[in-house]
Structure formats: structure tokens, C-alpha cells
Amino acid sequence: MIAKLRAFMATEVFKYLFFGVLATLVYMVSRILIFQLTNQGTLSAVLASAIAIIFAFFTNDMFVFNQEKTGMVTRFVKFVGARLLTLVLDLALAYFLVDTYPEIIGQFVGHSHAWVNGIESLFSQVLIIVLNYIISKFFVFTGEKV
Template structure:
């Protein structure tokens, strides 16, 4: 069993997908808890993204892309900038879909704003996972030759 688990995590794509899912789960749960407490969708989006960024960097840097310790501050800065761009997209989608035009999704969920927020959160996270992989693979975690 240990061999299977090791082989799974030695595969970069499988490992990225696993930790991408874990990061998404951390972000979604954080966002929903913060939203439930505050009922502030933008605040919940921003804080959940910051929590997700830190979790994702730690797992991507050490486990997924198996980077050496040197130059980690540079990678963290690049990672943070890339994730800030997807945070901006997430906030924009939240503002447009939940805050400004909740009826876009609301018509399918009995105009319940909490459900609108959940649906938008899930859709946004799918888009963000794809964009974050592209940024990580091409821009941040390069293999040394």
C-alpha cells in the first residue's frame, strides 16, 4: 500500500490534481464558513483565497513539483502574484454573479442568495484550478536543467 501511495504522489499530474482538489476544498470550506459567519461575499472570497494560496504553495512547492529549498522566496512571490490574478478573477465573478446579477443563477435555485453563492463558488473554483495549473507549470515551478 505504501508503494502505491508513493507512486501516486511521485506522479506530478496525479499529485497536482490531488492537492488541487485539496486546495479547492480548503478554499470552498473556508469561503462558506466565513460567508456563513459574516454574510459578506467579497470578504469571504478574499480570505478564502488567501488561505488557499498559502496551502497551495506549501503543497505545490514541497510535494507536487519537488522544488529545492533555494529560491523559494522567488517562487513564493511569483506564486502569490499568479494567485492574486486568479483572486481578482474570483472577486470579479463574485461581484458580477452574486452581488450585481444574482438572478442569473438565482432563477435555478429559488432566488436563494446563499445557494447562488454556493453555485458561483463551485463554478469559479473550476476555472481557477485550470488557470492556476497553467501558471504553476509554465511560470513558477520550472525544473532546473
């Protein structure tokens, strides 16, 4: 059993999820600290996102997909572009399922806007995690492994 657990922990998917959780923590800590310094919600969200994306890129590049150092700038541009693309998807889903057509989800939760937002957020994040992994694996980190 322990051997199977260790084998799973060595997989690319596990490492991706592990460093994804760390990137989320980096985002949360950064956002809180930046907000404490600036008292600006939007500014703290944008800066924390940038910090988390940079953290995620380097951990994915070095530890998840084990890329060679050559081509790092190209991978970084692709990575940021992919993250911006999935951000647009996130915003579109929130706009359509929470702001414009909340009854699609609301019919199942007594039309509670808070529940609609929570369910849409969960759905959106699962979809984005999967898409980010697929994009990273097949579009961004396609070079030789170290």
C-alpha cells in the first residue's frame, strides 16, 4: 500500500495538484499581505494573481514537467497566455451562470444566489484545473525533460 502511495506521489498529476495547492496558498498569502499594505482589493487580486502565476510557472517548469532550461522564455509566454485564456473562461462562466442566467443552477438550490455562485465557482475551478493541466502538458511544456 505504501509503495502504491509513493508511486502515485511521484506521478506528474500528483505533482501538478500538489504545486497547484501551493500556488493557491501563495495567491492567498500574497493577496492578504498586499491588501494589508495597500487597502486595495482589485490591486491586491491582480498582483497576487501575477505572483501566483509566476510561482506556478517555475514549479511546473522545474518540478512537474522537468523541462530543460532552454526555451524557458517561450514556455513562460505560452503559460501566461494559457492562464489568461482560462481566466477569460472563468469570467465568462461567472457572467453567464451567476450574473445573467442564475436560474440554470438556481432551480436546484432554491434560487439562492450564494449557492449559485458557490456551485459555479466549484464547477469552474475543476474545469480550469483540468484545462490548465492539458494546456500545460500538450502546449506549454513540450520540450525535452531533464
